[in-house]
Amino acid sequence: MLDDTMTENVIVEAAEAMSSELSGASVFRAEEKSTPSLALREWRRSPTMLSSQTAAQRLSGRMPPPLAINRHGRPALLPNALITTPHRTPAKTGIYPHVLLSVYYPQIFLILTSGSYLALSSVVALGANIICNKIPGLAPRQRAICQSRPDAIIVIGEGAQLGINECQYQFRYGRWNCSALGERTVFGQELRVGSREAAFTYAITAAGVAHSVTAACSQGNLSNCGCDREKQGYYNQEEGWKWGGCSADIKYGVEFSRRFVDAREIKKNARRLMNLHNNEAGRKVLEERMKLECKCHGVSGSCTTKTCWTTLPKFREIGYILKDKYNEAVHVEVVRASRLRQPTFLKVKKTQSYRKPMDTDLVYIERSPNYCEEDTSTGSVGTQGRLCNRTSPHTDGCDLMCCGRGYNTHQYTKVWQCNCKFQWCCFVKCNTCSERTEVFTCK
Known part of the structure; x- marks a missing residue:
């Protein structure tokens, strides 16, 4: 997890690298790096205040009162905020598309680290190349996509985080609860053991990215x-309806x-085959679960015609589906080419034939540790x-969760207002209720 100073250093370092590329622009720093700024403290209390402001508002000066003022009297939106003021008259949109990364994407630093939301607010003037070079965990081809599609990288980051959040929900009662993934960058996360858990994380993340990209396309984002x-x-003559509305372009989302x-799968080894299979399994499950929605048209509520999408x-x-497939995951082994001895395909282990796993099976090559x-x-x-x-x-029971080490008992009293009634006129009268509760934690 990046602390405040580290993330501020990333922003400042990116600005310094970019300052030599920006012609006719000035980069100012709001304050010293020693302590978190007023802007940071205010943003933590109300992050939506910053993300709701548009690029045109910021660059034209029509914006809400700033959270901090730099030494030049300009608004500072971040600790060590980067305020870029072009010396020439801006275009009608207020944006230089080849110079500025539009702040219509206020969550650009979500992809720096999923554990720190310090820099989620808008960055006024950072180029796509600078941003993409600062994202940890990207493979070369991923970095190239980031630089060519800075709008898509935000959606991809949201999709990856969607998968991590779902992983943590599905395994919240298990010894392994997916918590380690939440502390890493949302790109490039990897469990070193090729276990069932690794299979699930790859499948759910790939499905999350496909889901997020497809949704963004349908919404015009x-x-x-x-x-x-x-x-x-x-x-459709058989069922009496026609295609219409805005169908989600799942093919585009899956392909993206x-x-x-x-x-990110660069190495030609067994783990690469395992990861690619599980990625595809997650996307396949999403594609197969697409839903058909319809709307009737006709006089007085009749369904003379029906439009579906x-x-x-x-x-x-x-x-839930991928969690079931995790429980039934298939143990596989690698079949190597006779000449090159490189991993060629996966087959189900402990079978005499070369039977391959099903497309939607989750597969693993190593047994899981006990996670105790x-x-x-x-x-x-x-x-x-x-x-x-x-x-x-x-699995959420103390006997299994604590691996036989025993557990500690904690007692506390919960107090709340109850039996509230409205009294004429005009106040609400409540009783005070309390309950003694015990919680148990593993030793």
């Missing part, structure tokens, strides 16, 4: 894509996810201090 027009106007997510499923549904103790080599954070259920026989 990405260039070069939109609604799926392939079947627009086609009439394939181009970006799969690009495809929509994305709730991502929670994808999470902290071990950086396996990505295990251990279970010490985890909450557990004393009476549960399942």
Whole structure:
């Protein structure tokens, strides 16, 4: 996780690198780096204040009162804020497309680290090359996509974070709860062991990116894509409806996810085959769960004609399906080419035939560790201090969660207002209720 000073240094360093490229522009620093600025403290309380301001508002000067003022009297939106003021008259849009990365993308630094939201607010003047070079974990092909599509990299980051959040929800009651992924960059995360857990993280992240890109296209938030027009106007005579509305272009989302997510698999080894298979399995599950929505047209509510379109499923549904596939994950081994001895394809282990796993199966090549103790080599954070259920026989129970080490009991009293009634006139009278509660944590 990046602390305040480290993230500020990233911003300042990027600005210094870019200052030599910007002709006719001045870069100012709001204040010293020693302590978090007023802007930072205010943004942590109300982050939407900054992200709601448009690029045109910022550059034209029509914007809400600033959170901080730099030494030149200009608004400072970040600690060590970068305020770029072109010396020549700006274009009508107020943006130089080849010089500025538009602040219509206020979440550009979400992709720096998922554990620190310091720099989520808008950055007025950072070029795409500078931004992409500062994102940790990108493979060369991913960095090239970032530089050519800075608008898409924001959506990709949101999709990857969507997958991580779903992973943490699905495994919230297990010894391994996906928490380590939340502390890393949302790109390039990898469990070192090729286990079931690694299979799930790759599948859910690839599906999350495809889901996020498809949704952004349907909402008009990405260039070069939109609604799926392939079947627009086609009439289904058997069921009596025609294609219409804005169908989600899942093919574009899946292909974009394939181009970006799969690009990080550079090494030609068994783990690469495993990761690519699980990436595709996650996208395949999403594609198969697309939903058909319809709207009736006719007099007095009749359904004389019906228009239908495809929509994305709730991502929670994808999470449940992939969790089931995690429970039934297939142990595979690599078949190597006879000459080059390089990994060629995967086959189900412990079978005499060369039977390949199904397209939507999650596959793994190594058995999972027990995740009882902290071990950086396996990505295990251990279970010490985890909450557990004393009476549960399942994975959230203290016996299983604590790996036989025992548990601590904590007692506290919960107090709240209850039985509230309106009294004439005019106040509400409540009683005070309390409840003594016990919680249990692993030793």
